Amino acid sequence: MSDERPGILDGAVHPAEQTKLFGHAEAEDFLARSYRSGKGHHAILMEGPEGIGKATLAFRFANHVLHHPDPSDAPESLAAPSLASPITRQLAAGSSHNLLHLTRPVDEKSGKVKSAITVDEVRKAGKFLAQTSGTGNWRIVIIDPADDLNRNAANAILKILEEPPKRALFLVLTHAPGKLLPTIRSRCMPLALAPLSDADLVSALDSLGVAPSGERAGALIEAAHGSVSEALKLVNYGGFDIVEAFRAIVDGPAEPPRRDVHKLADVLSAKDSDTVFSFFCQHAADFVTDSARAAALAGDIARADRLAQLSSQLGERIAIAQGYNLDRKQTIITVLDDIRAAL
Structure with missing residues (x-):
């Protein structure tokens, strides 16, 4: 199944429409029990690598x-969403008046997803939270x-988290919690999610x-x-071919054919x-x-230090x-040259 929403990979299902979740039963039970207790935190920081189901869990x-809506009446476990429910259908359609999915917006001129969540998007969250829910x-x-x-959007979110409205719940997703403002992390309850096991991934x-x-x-x-x-x-997306071409260049001869470097850069x-392009950047990093x-474990401290500096x-x-939005081809060529030099 493919979802045509911007930012959704070919073959994937938008988290709001996904009724199946794999590998996070323990986190599901924790969230259900915490909510039922009436003492759940107003902001939950769901931490873990990209693509393991954090957004699906958040929507669930x-x-x-x-x-x-009354925690004391809630069951102690999360049920799979049913599309027979009007609430579920509204969430799946993005038309719920009680949920705002704050993500990178689409540029109206280019039709592409922007590179960041801007302060304008956060202002939408402020207006959304200021509205009195018709259903309470x-x-x-x-x-x-x-x-x-x-940076501006992060500071704006921080202000909201510091003085949250009543009956407001924030589900904050992060692939790299160490990169967030410490003050944002301190306002949230962390919930670490692990990568899927081989069986769950299959x-x-x-x-x-x-x-x-x-x-x-x-x-x-x-x-x-x-x-x-x-x-x-x-x-x-041809990821295997990209990895194979990358390794051929960085592990190849001292002076790899420039045509191979340019061919890969042209594709990306x-x-x-x-x-x-994002796949390549993440793989290279x-x-x-x-x-x-590996160099540090092998005792080659000079090489390890060189590579650690390059990583940053x-x-x-x-x-x-x-x-x-700099020239991607030149960025790719520079990354490949820097990696080869460090190795």
């Missing part, structure tokens, strides 16, 4: 809360993910109709690192290549981090390139 919990129900804001908040992919099979099944499970979105990028910087760790520099360079 929101569905639970809106179906059971909860008002829920899902920030997906908070990593995408720019089940999740099977539910999407992309269960791994054949020679690449084992390679897919290993390369996806428990992330459904990573697996989809490998299967539906082509029109409508946001997904593969992970490769450098893993290489630094790459993150900054990629963030600047994405934030200011």
